[in-house]
Structures are given as structure tokens and as C-alpha cells.
Amino acid sequence: MKTEFSLAQLADPDIAEANKILRACVHCGFCTATCPTYVLLGDELDSPRGRIYLIKEMLEKDRPPTREVVKHIDRCLSCLACMTTCPSGVNYMHLVDQARVRIEQQYARPLTERMLRAVLALVLPRPDLFRLSMVLARIARPLAALLPTPETFSATPTLLSRIKAMLALAPGRLPPPGAAAGSVFPALGKRRGRVALLQGCAQQVLAPRINQAAINLLTRHGIEVVLVKDEQCCGALTHHLGRDDDALARARGNIAAWTAEAERSGLDAILVTTSGCGTVIKDYGYMLREDRDFALAAARISALAKDITEYLGSIELHKSQQPGDVVVAYHSACSLQHGQKITGLPKDLLSKNGFVVKDVPESHLCCGSAGTYNLLQPDIANRLRDRKVANIAMIKPDVIAAGNIGCMVQIAGGTSVPVVHTIELLDWATGGPRPGLS
Ligand code: SF4
Numbered sequence: 001m002k003t004e005f006s007l008a009q010l011a012d013p014d015i016a017e018a019n020k021i022l023r024a025c026v027h028c029g030f031c032t033a034t035c036p037t038y039v040l041l042g043d044e045l046d047s048p049r050g051r052i053y054l055i056k057e058m059l060e061k062d063r064p065p066t067r068e069v070v071k072h073i074d075r076c077l078s079c080l081a082c083m084t085t086c087p088s089g090v091n092y093m094h095l096v097d098q099a100r101v102r103i104e105q106q107y108a109r110p111l112t113e114r115m116l117r118a119v120l121a122l123v124l125p126r127p128d129l130f131r132l133s134m135v136l137a138r139i140a141r142p143l144a145a146l147l148p149t150p151e152t153f154s155a156t157p158t159l160l161s162r163i164k165a166m167l168a169l170a171p172g173r174l175p176p177p178g179a180a181a182g183s184v185f186p187a188l189g190k191r192r193g194r195v196a197l198l199q200g201c202a203q204q205v206l207a208p209r210i211n212q213a214a215i216n217l218l219t220r221h222g223i224e225v226v227l228v229k230d231e232q233c234c235g236a237l238t239h240h241l242g243r244d245d246d247a248l249a250r251a252r253g254n255i256a257a258w259t260a261e262a263e264r265s266g267l268d269a270i271l272v273t274t275s276g277c278g279t280v281i282k283d284y285g286y287m288l289r290e291d292r293d294f295a296l297a298a299a300r301i302s303a304l305a306k307d308i309t310e311y312l313g314s315i316e317l318h319k320s321q322q323p324g325d326v327v328v329a330y331h332s333a334c335s336l337q338h339g340q341k342i343t344g345l346p347k348d349l350l351s352k353n354g355f356v357v358k359d360v361p362e363s364h365l366c367c368g369s370a371g372t373y374n375l376l377q378p379d380i381a382n383r384l385r386d387r388k389v390a391n392i393a394m395i396k397p398d399v400i401a402a403g404n405i406g407c408m409v410q411i412a413g414g415t416s417v418p419v420v421h422t423i424e425l426l427d428w429a430t431g432g433p434r435p436g437l438s
């Protein structure tokens with residue numbers, strides 16, 4: 001794609017990067033076929049190619065974002081299916097991230113929307129506040145039934161539909177908190193390695209059993225696990241809201257904490273059980289590339305970050321004890337398959353450990369979770385969830401496995417089939433407790 005940035009504009013490293021990305025696009029449109037919002041809405045401006053044009057226009061003319069640009073960028077899930085499909089290697093992720101930051105800095109959203117986004121950015125990365133918000137949401141949940149339900153689908157959400165979506169996603173009850181930050185879980189038997197396990201924010205409140213399963217499995221296989229004390233939210237949630245100052249501050253804090261731990265006691269890897277977080281931590285090196293004080297350390301931390309299945313693929317697991325008749329629908333989270341290009345490995349691990357693993361039809365399409373997307377764009381998210389659940393039902397599974405808490409909550413909202421994390425099944429197969437399957 002031809003671009004017309006001035007030399008002065010290209011002196012800005014972000015614009016130089018955007019220029020490189022835009023020039024790689026040959027506007028072939030292959031990406032439109034796998035873009036969930038284009039598949040649902042059929043509007044070119046809700047396709048990757050359409051959004052790329054909108055972003056190009058905004059950046060090249062150095063214009064503040066218009067309402068139209070904001071509408072179509074807000075509808076993008078950042079699922080990155082377009083990056084998997086693109087034959088020219090266009091890095092849509094870095095382009096849309098930049099557009100979201102510009103929108104956040106230069107576009108005046110309506111007051112209620114600004115307040116809603118500010119509350120999400122405040123609450124979601126803080127487990128204590130998130131826990132409190134879930135308790136309040138549970139109390140307020142009966143009110144959701146009293147709120148009017150729109151009769152027709154709308155890709156332009158109202159405040160009411162968003163509040164309804166938030167209340168609907170609140171769980172009926174919360175489990176007790178998991179292991180505290182700073183805990184160290186020694187290897188059982190001879191120590192073969194030492195890793196940090198990302199504690200996450202929403203996941204540690206909604207499903208601490210996931211990291212507990214990871215700790216059980218790892219220590220059983222001779223790996224010492226540490227929950228690093230000063231670690232905080234990885235920054236993914238605010239990053240996707242365009243609040244880069246917050247996201248980068250969190251990234252720097254984590255880099256300092258993990259680097260100190262690695263220097264003090266050694267770390268073979270930083271393991272992540274929430275693939276949405278893993279994608280962002282693996283991108284710290286890029287996000288902080290212009291930061292003289294952190295660029296090198298950020299690149300090192302990104303190289304240390306691994307999805308839990310990547311790490312398990314590199315060690316020999318105990319012989320499977322799983323009975324072998326459990327049919328698993330493996331839901332491939334977008335952040336894992338498109339963001340981190342991890343596709344076959346989780347399925348191979350499950351198959352090798354005795355599960356009957358089946359692919360979900362249209363597995364490239366997002367379930368609609370996408371960070372805060374199901375709260376901010378509930379109608380599109382619900383349609384994607386219903387489509388995902390219908391595809392899953394076609395393979396008649398006993399259980400659905402996924403590697404991302406956001407997807408697990410989203411899919412569980414539309415099905416009675418149990419939804420568990422891949423690590424819970426692997427823990428079970430290698431000697432851990434049977435996860436909550438009915
Ligand atoms: S597939 Fe790639 S090159 Fe083709 S239009 Fe989409 S982003 Fe551009």
C-alpha cells in the first residue's frame with residue numbers, strides 16, 4: 001500500500017512503524033474472510049482491510065479520530081485472525097494498538113462511556129477491587145432481569161445493554177482465594193527446573209483452581225514454582241483500552257520484579273496460564289523498544305515468557321492415568337492460536353495423555369470474549385458466543401478445554417457442557433484430581 005507520510009512524521013518511531021506495516025499491505029482482502037466482525041456484519045469498514053484504510057487516513061493526515069473511525073476500531077476484537085490469514089505478514093496488532101492509543105488520547109467519548117471505561121481500567125487489573133465488584137454484581141444480578149432486552153441485534157451498544165452484560169457475566173459464587181503472592185512451591189523429588197507462574201488478575205478471583213492445577217502438575221514433575229511477590233496485572237486489559245501509560249507502567253513493574261527474582265534465585269521461564277496475558281508479555285520487548293532503561297530487560301522477559309503448554313511440551317510428563325474415554329472439544333483461544341501461533345501443541349498434549357480431542361468447526365473465529373469486548377460490545381460478543389457454542393455442540397463433547405479464562409467464562413455462559421482449562425485436564429491425567437466434570 002502506498003503511503004504519504006512526511007519526513008517529519010516519519011521521525012516519530014510509532015509513525016515509522018505504522019508506515020512499515022501499512023506498506024506491507026497489498027489490499028488483497030484475504031483477511032476479510034476470517035474476520036469475525038466482517039463475517040457477521042458484512043461491512044468493509046468492519047474488516048481488517050477497511051480498518052487499515054481508516055487508520056492510514058487518520059495517521060497520514062494527522063487528524064483526530066472521527067466518530068466513524070472510533071466506531072469501527074471499537075468493534076475490532078483484536079482477535080488477530082487477520083494476521084494468521086494475511087499472506088504479506090501485515091502486523092495488524094501493532095497498528096490497531098496504536099490506533100487505540102490515539103483514540104484514547106484524542107477522542108472525546110460521551111461522558112457515560114468515559115466513566116464506564118475508567119471503571120473497567122480501575123477495577124479489572126486489581127484483584128481486590130475485582131472481587132468486590134463481583135460480589136456487588138452478584139447482589140445486583142436479579143435487577144438484570146428487570147432491564148429491558150432489546151428485540152433486535154444492534155452492533156451499536158447502549159449503556160443498558162453493557163450493564164446487563166456485566167451482570168450476566170458475574171458468577172453465582174466466588175471460590176476462596178488461591179495461594180498468596182510470594183509463595184514458593186518446592187519441587188517434589190529432584191529439582192529439574194524453576195519457574196515463575198503469572199498470578200493474573202481476573203483469573204485468580206474467578207478460578208484460582210487453574211493455577212493450583214499448574215502448580216500441582218509442575219511440582220509433581222520436579223519443577224519449583226514461585227508466585228513473584230511484587231508482580232501485578234500484565235497490562236493487557238488497559239493496553240486494549242488504549243491506556244498505554246497504565247499498561248507500560250505495569251509492564252515496567254513486572255519486568256523489574258521478574259528480573260530481580262531471576263537474578264536472585266534463577267528462573268527458567270515465566271509461565272502463563274491465561275493466553276491473553278501471554279500475548280502481551282511476549283510483546284513487552286516491542287512495547288518498550290524505545291525505552292532506554294527497559295528495552296533490554298523487556299526483551300529478556302519476553303523471551304522468558306511461555307504459555308504453560310509450551311513449557312510442558314519441553315518436559316517429559318508422567319505416564320497418563322486418564323481413563324481414555326473423555327471427548328474434549330478443544331477451543332483454541334485467539335490469543336493462543338493467532339497471537340502466539342500455538343495451535344497443535346495443546347491438542348497433542350491432551351491426546352498423548354489419553355483424551356479424545358476434537359477440533360471445533362470454524363475454530364479460527366473468536367468466541368466474543370476478547371478482554372473487555374464482551375462487556376463493551378455485548379451484542380456482537382453474544383452472537384459470536386452463540387455461534388461458537390453451536391459449533392462446539394456439533395462434536396458432542398464431554399468437556400470443553402481452553403487456555404484462557406476470558407474464553408472459558410464467555411463460552412460457559414452459553415452452554416451446559418463443563419468448561420475447564422487445558423492444564424486441569426493434564427493435571428488430572430498425570431496424577432492430579434479430576435476437574436469438575438459432571
Ligand atoms: S490479507 Fe494482509 S495484505 Fe491482504 S488486505 Fe488483509 S492485511 Fe492487507
Ligand code: SF4
Nearest residue numbers: 035076077079080082
Ligand atoms: S483483529 Fe479480528 S476483529 Fe479485528 S480486524 Fe483482525 S480479524 Fe477482524
